[in-house]
Amino acid sequence: MALIVERAWTLRRTQVLPPGLGKEVRSWASGGKLDPAHIDSLRATSPLGALLAAALDVRHRPREQIRERIEDVGRHLVHGMERYLNTLGSIASAGPLLGLFGTVVGMIQLFLGILDHGIGDVNQLAGGIGKALVCTAAGMVVAIPALMAHRWFxxxxxxxxxxxEHEAMQLLDTLDTPVQPAADKVWPRTAALVD
Incomplete structure (x- = not known):
C-alpha cells in the first residue's frame, strides 16, 4: 500500500506534465528569452521541464543532436518515473506463490495431524483445510491490488x-523557426513606402 500511495502521489499529472508549461516554454523560445536562469528554473519544475530544459541546453546544435539529447534525458526520466514499479510487480507475482506456499504447509500439517491422531475428528480436518485456504486468500488479497496498480502505473x-515526446517535438519545431526581431518585421513595409 505504501508503494501504491507513493507512486500515485509522485505520478500525478500536474506533477509530471504541468498544464501550459510546454506552451510557455515555446513562447520563451520564439521570443528568444532563453537565459540560463530560466532554463535552470525550468529544469527543476517537473520531468517535462527537465526534458525541455535539456533540449534548450543544446538548442544551437543540429536538430539530430538535440533529438539524441532529448532521448537520452527521456530514458533517465522514465527510469525515475518507474521507480518502485519493479518492486510492485514482484509483490504482485510473489503474492499468489506465498499464498500457495502457506496452503501447502497447512495441508502438510493437516495430514501429519491425521497421521498422528487419525481421521476420527472431522472438525480438526475442516479447521486445517480452512487454515490452508486462508493462506491462499491472503496471497490473492495482496497480489490482485498490486498487479492492478502495477499495470495502471x-x-x-x-x-x-x-x-x-509531443511537447519536445513541438519545441524542436519552434527552435527551428528563426527568431526575427520586431524591427525586421517592420522594415519591408517602410522600404516599400520609401520607394
Whole structure:
C-alpha cells in the first residue's frame, strides 16, 4: 500500500506534465528569452521541464543532436518515473506463490495431524483445510491490488512519455523557426513606402 500511495502521489499529472508549461516554454523560445536562469528554473519544475530544459541546453546544435539529447534525458526520466514499479510487480507475482506456499504447509500439517491422531475428528480436518485456504486468500488479497496498480502505473507512464515526446517535438519545431526581431518585421513595409 505504501508503494501504491507513493507512486500515485509522485505520478500525478500536474506533477509530471504541468498544464501550459510546454506552451510557455515555446513562447520563451520564439521570443528568444532563453537565459540560463530560466532554463535552470525550468529544469527543476517537473520531468517535462527537465526534458525541455535539456533540449534548450543544446538548442544551437543540429536538430539530430538535440533529438539524441532529448532521448537520452527521456530514458533517465522514465527510469525515475518507474521507480518502485519493479518492486510492485514482484509483490504482485510473489503474492499468489506465498499464498500457495502457506496452503501447502497447512495441508502438510493437516495430514501429519491425521497421521498422528487419525481421521476420527472431522472438525480438526475442516479447521486445517480452512487454515490452508486462508493462506491462499491472503496471497490473492495482496497480489490482485498490486498487479492492478502495477499495470495502471505502467500505462500512465506510457501515456506521459507520449505527451512529453509531443511537447519536445513541438519545441524542436519552434527552435527551428528563426527568431526575427520586431524591427525586421517592420522594415519591408517602410522600404516599400520609401520607394
Amino acid at each position: 505502467r500505462g500512465r507512464i506510457a501515456g506521459y512519455i507520449v505527451e512529453m
